[in-house]
Structures are given as structure tokens and as C-alpha cells.
Amino acid sequence: MTHRPIILGIVGDSAAGKTTLTRGIAQILGEDEVTILCTDDYHRYDRQQRAQKAISALHPDCNYLDIMQQHLGLLRTGQSILKPIYNHNTGTFEPPEYIQPRRFVIVEGLLGYSTRLARECFDVKAFLAPPESLRSEWKVKRDTRKRGYTDEQVLEQLRKREPDSEEFIRPQRKWSDIVISFYPPDELSDEQRDLMLNVRLVLRPTIPHPDFTRLLSPSKSHLSTAIRLELDRDMGKPVDVLEVDGHATEEQVRELERILCSEIPYLGKYCTLEGDPNIGKVTGTTGETLQSYPLALTQLLITYHMLKAAHIYQSSEPALT
Numbered sequence: 001m002t003h004r005p006i007i008l009g010i011v012g013d014s015a016a017g018k019t020t021l022t023r024g025i026a027q028i029l030g031e032d033e034v035t036i037l038c039t040d041d042y043h044r045y046d047r048q049q050r051a052q053k054a055i056s057a058l059h060p061d062c063n064y065l066d067i068m069q070q071h072l073g074l075l076r077t078g079q080s081i082l083k084p085i086y087n088h089n090t091g092t093f094e095p096p097e098y099i100q101p102r103r104f105v106i107v108e109g110l111l112g113y114s115t116r117l118a119r120e121c122f123d124v125k126a127f128l129a130p131p132e133s134l135r136s137e138w139k140v141k142r143d144t145r146k147r148g149y150t151d152e153q154v155l156e157q158l159r160k161r162e163p164d165s166e167e168f169i170r171p172q173r174k175w176s177d178i179v180i181s182f183y184p185p186d187e188l189s190d191e192q193r194d195l196m197l198n199v200r201l202v203l204r205p206t207i208p209h210p211d212f213t214r215l216l217s218p219s220k221s222h223l224s225t226a227i228r229l230e231l232d233r234d235m236g237k238p239v240d241v242l243e244v245d246g247h248a249t250e251e252q253v254r255e256l257e258r259i260l261c262s263e264i265p266y267l268g269k270y271c272t273l274e275g276d277p278n279i280g281k282v283t284g285t286t287g288e289t290l291q292s293y294p295l296a297l298t299q300l301l302i303t304y305h306m307l308k309a310a311h312i313y314q315s316s317e318p319a320l321t
Ligand SMILES: Nc1ncnc2c1ncn2[C@@H]1O[C@H](COP(=O)(O)OP(=O)(O)OP(=O)(O)O)[C@@H](O)[C@H]1O
Pocket: 012, 013, 014, 015, 016, 017, 018, 019, 020, 021, 109, 138, 139, 142, 182, 194, 197, 282, 283, 284, 285, 286, 292, 295
């Protein structure tokens, strides 16, 4: 007997950082405990057909969203699916794959929150929204190095897809519990910027976040040079905003980590930077390994929510047979 899987959604435009974040969280939770699903696999047309029809992969009509939401519903109740496979190297489809959900499922992709039934399947919903200039840099570097495109082809694709990004991808931000924006600090050179990205985390009151108000106490004022909590509005709705700067020190990061771990003691086992020095490591666009504290804390916050959801459901819901 086992309990239903806990499902995390990571949605955002192409090269917004979904795979990078997904891999980091899976590593913390334990790769044997996590099933990863990319919704690019639900594209309706292959690359050649998309070119002929002049439709972008970002358009809902270019994806089997009905089958995607059906599969999410099955995974949520612990059932297996036969998932299509889209191969980014060839631009074509491969034979489907049998997927059995593990304890945690991470679903990353372009259109995960675009239907109500799909949205209802997620326990935690994250949306990645880096500034467009950074996303474009990441996409050019990634697609030229890993997907065989030229700089001009990627820039042309970005330009052509912009109307669909605006109409179908960005509006999904409003359905997320956490909006994550990595962004470069203004004052640094291009090379330094990649190593020192800040993060802005918009925390909607749609799920109970850790009590970060402790950051506001006078005894924590030394943290404010790199870690800040503020009230703001996002798409008109009131939100908390947690900012972590890339120049935060290890000591400051550990204090924030203690706030996270103190609320749910079992979190400490999974996520301490001390226990796992790989948290927050990222392979840069040129293949180099970087460690980012803002990324580490983002991964820890999402892990917090996954474990909390698992804890709540394991103690309150009957096990699946
Ligand atoms: N937090 C980050 N810090 C530094 N670099 C990052 C970060 N997130 C992503 N990148 C860089 O941006 C590139 C694109 O990221 P990633 O592949 O994770 O995007 P994606 O949203 O999964 O893209 P797609 O949907 O097109 O597959 C990566 O190759 C990585 O080098």
C-alpha cells in the first residue's frame, strides 16, 4: 500500500530554467523518489509539421492538452501512463514510454497550467519568469550548444514566438503559488553576472509558506544586506516577496535555511547545505559548474512545500491500494 504522489508543477517559457530547477529539486528529494515529466512530449506536431503549419510549440492547439491533463489526473491517483516522447535532437516523436509515478512527480513544461483540470492536479505550482533579456541569453547559449541551432535561428524563433509567449505562456503566472525570477544585479560585468544572479520569489497566499516574518525582527537586521522580505502586489493581488541576492554569504544563507528547517523538523534530513554541498549547483550555459545560493534557497523552499504536502497527505488520506 502506498499514498498518492505529490505533484509539483514548474511552468515557464522556453529556456526559463525549468529543467535546471527540476533536476536540483529531484536531487534533494532523492532521484529514486522522483518521476520527472516534461510536457513538451505532448506536442501534437513534430518540428517539420510545425514549420509547414506555421504554428509554434507554445500554442495550445499545437499540444495534446486533453491527453496531458488526463495523464496528470492518472498520476495524481497513483496510476501509470503511457507517455509520448518528443526528441529535441531530431524534432520527431519516438515510441511511448511506460511511466509509474514515484512518491514525488515533477511536471515541467510550457503549458502545464493552461487548463483548469491540469491545474487541479498540482500540489505546488511554480512559475519561472526571468527577465526576457536573460532568458534570451540562456536560450541562445543552450540551443546553439545542445540543440544544434545557430544564434540567428534562435533569435528568429524567439521573435516569431513572442506573440504566443505573451498570449499563452506568461498569463499562466497568475495560477502559480510561487513566481521565481532569477535576475542579474545591475552593477556587475557580464561574466560576473552569471555567477551572481539574485532571485525574487513572489509568494502567493495560495499555499502556507514558512514564517519568513522572523526576517523582519531587529535581531536579524544583519541579513537585510542580502535577504529581504517585503509586501507587494503581483498581477494586482497582494503577495509577499522574498529577495535573495547573489552576494549573500554562506552564514546569511544558513540562517535563512534554519528558518525553513525549524518549522518542519523532517526537512533538515533532506535539505541542509551542510549535509549536501551540491544544493544550488548549476551547470552554466557553457558547461561550467556554478553554485548559486539564491538557486539553493529556491530549491529548498520548493522542497519544503513538497515534503509538507507529503506529510499532510500521508497522515490524513487513506493509502491507495
Ligand atoms: N538559475 C540559473 N542560474 C544560472 N543559469 C541557469 C539557471 N537556470 C537556467 N540556467 C541556464 O539556462 C539554460 C536553459 O535552462 P533550462 O534548460 O533549465 O530551461 P528550460 O526552461 O528547461 O528550457 P526548455 O523548456 O526550452 O527545455 C541552461 O542551459 C542553464 O545553463
